[in-house]
Amino acid sequence: MASKLLQNNTNSSWMKDPGLRRLNLGIGFMLSASATAGYCASMINGLLVLPEFSRFLDGLDTNERGLIIAAVSLGSFCAFIPGSYIADNLGRRICVLIGSSLVIVASIVQVATNNNWVFFGARVLAGMGVGVSQTAAPLLITESSHPRQRQAFTGLYNALWFIGSITSAAIGFAGLTILGSWSWKLPCLTQVFYPVLQLIGLCFVPESPRWLVSRGRKEEGMAILARYHANGDENDELVQDEFYQICKSINAESDKSCRRWSTFFATRSNLHRLSICVILGFMQEWSGNGMKNTHKAPFVPTQFLTEFLLPGVVSYYLAPILESVGIYNASHQAAINISMQVWNLAFAVCGAMAANRYGRRKLWLIATLLMFIYLSAASTMSGLFQELHVLEAGIAVVPMLFLFCSAYDMAYMPLFIAYPAEILPFQLRAKGLAITLTTDSMACFFNQFINPIALGAIHWRYFTVYLGCLVIFGATIYFLFPETKGLSLEEVARIFEKEKTYQVETPSDVSQELLVFDKNGSTS
Numbered sequence: 001m002a003s004k005l006l007q008n009n010t011n012s013s014w015m016k017d018p019g020l021r022r023l024n025l026g027i028g029f030m031l032s033a034s035a036t037a038g039y040c041a042s043m044i045n046g047l048l049v050l051p052e053f054s055r056f057l058d059g060l061d062t063n064e065r066g067l068i069i070a071a072v073s074l075g076s077f078c079a080f081i082p083g084s085y086i087a088d089n090l091g092r093r094i095c096v097l098i099g100s101s102l103v104i105v106a107s108i109v110q111v112a113t114n115n116n117w118v119f120f121g122a123r124v125l126a127g128m129g130v131g132v133s134q135t136a137a138p139l140l141i142t143e144s145s146h147p148r149q150r151q152a153f154t155g156l157y158n159a160l161w162f163i164g165s166i167t168s169a170a171i172g173f174a175g176l177t178i179l180g181s182w183s184w185k186l187p188c189l190t191q192v193f194y195p196v197l198q199l200i201g202l203c204f205v206p207e208s209p210r211w212l213v214s215r216g217r218k219e220e221g222m223a224i225l226a227r228y229h230a231n232g233d234e235n236d237e238l239v240q241d242e243f244y245q246i247c248k249s250i251n252a253e254s255d256k257s258c259r260r261w262s263t264f265f266a267t268r269s270n271l272h273r274l275s276i277c278v279i280l281g282f283m284q285e286w287s288g289n290g291m292k293n294t295h296k297a298p299f300v301p302t303q304f305l306t307e308f309l310l311p312g313v314v315s316y317y318l319a320p321i322l323e324s325v326g327i328y329n330a331s332h333q334a335a336i337n338i339s340m341q342v343w344n345l346a347f348a349v350c351g352a353m354a355a356n357r358y359g360r361r362k363l364w365l366i367a368t369l370l371m372f373i374y375l376s377a378a379s380t381m382s383g384l385f386q387e388l389h390v391l392e393a394g395i396a397v398v399p400m401l402f403l404f405c406s407a408y409d410m411a412y413m414p415l416f417i418a419y420p421a422e423i424l425p426f427q428l429r430a431k432g433l434a435i436t437l438t439t440d441s442m443a444c445f446f447n448q449f450i451n452p453i454a455l456g457a458i459h460w461r462y463f464t465v466y467l468g469c470l471v472i473f474g475a476t477i478y479f480l481f482p483e484t485k486g487l488s489l490e491e492v493a494r495i496f497e498k499e500k501t502y503q504v505e506t507p508s509d510v511s512q513e514l515l516v517f518d519k520n521g522s523t524s
Contacts (some may be wrong), residue, residue, distance in 0.1 A: 008238040009230040020146060022204055023228040027153055029201020033137035034157050036194040037130045038164025040072050043187050046172020053184035068120050075127020077441035083135030084434035092208045095136030100195035102129030110188040135434050142421040143208035146229050147488055154418035155352030162345035169338040210426050214250050245490040253427040269496040276480060277420050277432045281439025283473050284416050285447055288375045288466040289408055344409050351410035359485040360415055367411030368474040374404040379463035386459060422484045422492050
């Protein structure tokens with residue numbers, strides 16, 4: 001990467017560097033957008049084990065309860081595309097501000113109401129806030145980070161989803177000790193914690209310099225790069241090279257036609273990017289992990305291992321699963337839920353670090369192969385349990401659950417957001433990420449309503465559908481996903497444009513070129 005050879009006025013340790021300390025503090029707060037999504041999505045699991053919340057839902061049938069469970073996903077689905085317009089037209093920071101504020105308002109409404117359908121509406125609103133923030137926060141992190149730290153931050157972003165789910169599980173555990181309606185209202189109230197952190201982070205993190213340059217505010221963009229990437233030195237070689245590459249890239253996309261949705265179909269390279277963005281959404285939900293959303297399926301204890309025990313189901317239906325194996329104590333259920341989320345977080349963070357060291361493509365291929373092996377084993381054992389009533393086979397599914405989760409967390413969690421944010425050109429970055437998130441929501445919606453029907457009809461054999469999906473995903477990764485390890489955002493674009501391999505400029509070459517390059521992004 002070019003930044004490795006360019007002189008840069010920063011300390012090798014970011015903690016000893018004033019500019020990077022402030023920037024990374026703001027980015028750290030922005031990472032809480034992923035934790036917000038994890039909290040909002042997982043909170044319902046903690047509520048479902050609380051007796052007071054069960055009484056709150058009295059009178060609702062299975063479908064109506066399912067709507068309340070799926071409300072956050074519904075709200076997010078409706079917000080991703082509008083969020084991309086806000087991020088492109090008003091800025092990444094304003095988009096995060098709007099999304100965080102919506103979640104805070106929704107949380108207050110959930111606490112204040114005693115009406116089921118107002119609660120449902122508030123959860124939809126929270127989902128919309130999550131969707132808007134999810135569209136902008138990763139872009140702000142990707143486009144503002146120092147080059148040597150960007151890939152680590154983008155990998156960590158989605159991995160920290162589990163921070164939110166762990167917090168949700170812990171607050172739900174605390175709710176067991178509270179009498180009355182506050183046992184479930186407390187988790188709803190603490191839902192504001194991570195959105196508030198995002199608002200605090202906006203005081204530290206700058207607007208995306210790439211967005212500023214795209215709006216003609218080049219001096220502001222240069223000032224931000226200099227302040228945070230070189231402690232105010234606008235003549236810094238790295239800053240000058242960053243600014244040059246940003247201006248060059250955005251000038252090439254300056255035609256208004258480059259900002260339209262149809263641009264995805266205008267060139268082969270953009271169609272390639274679109275294909276990746278779409279399939280990523282399906283990969284996230286149809287890799288076997290999507291079995292978690294079978295909320296309409298009636299729960300029968302003897303069907304536990306064949307109809308429920310697949311990775312991810314614990315995020316939404318842990319309580320009935322544990323009851324089926326004799327664990328009825330709510331405190332024990334909550335403790336197991338927290339343990340599972342910590343397990344997931346550990347492997348997701350390890351995956352984020354591994355992707356930065358070994359590469360995205362290699363990690364994805366290895367994880368997909370391991371997931372296929374573990375899911376095949378789980379499918380076989382589930383079949384033995386259901387068809388031949390081999391209890392030992394059913395019990396053996398449990399470690400397969402943890403192993404499958406580990407493989408999934410190592411690649412699919414950290415790269416789900418990081419990869420599309422890297423491969424998309426600036427003018428299509430918000431739109432492309434919105435496409436990935438929307439596709440993910442569509443695939444999740446499919447799981448919620450089709451899985452119960454399919455499981456009821458063909459039982460454990462339905463797992464083979466996901467095995468087929470994993471084969472397709474593995475082939476797609478092999479043939480369509482280029483490696484982006486160690487490349488800047490502008491360098492990644494060259495891979496898709498089929499240009500010659502990017503030649504890293506030496507410091508002397510850069511200095512000579514920059515002699516005729518002014519800070520407004522023009523050459524003489």
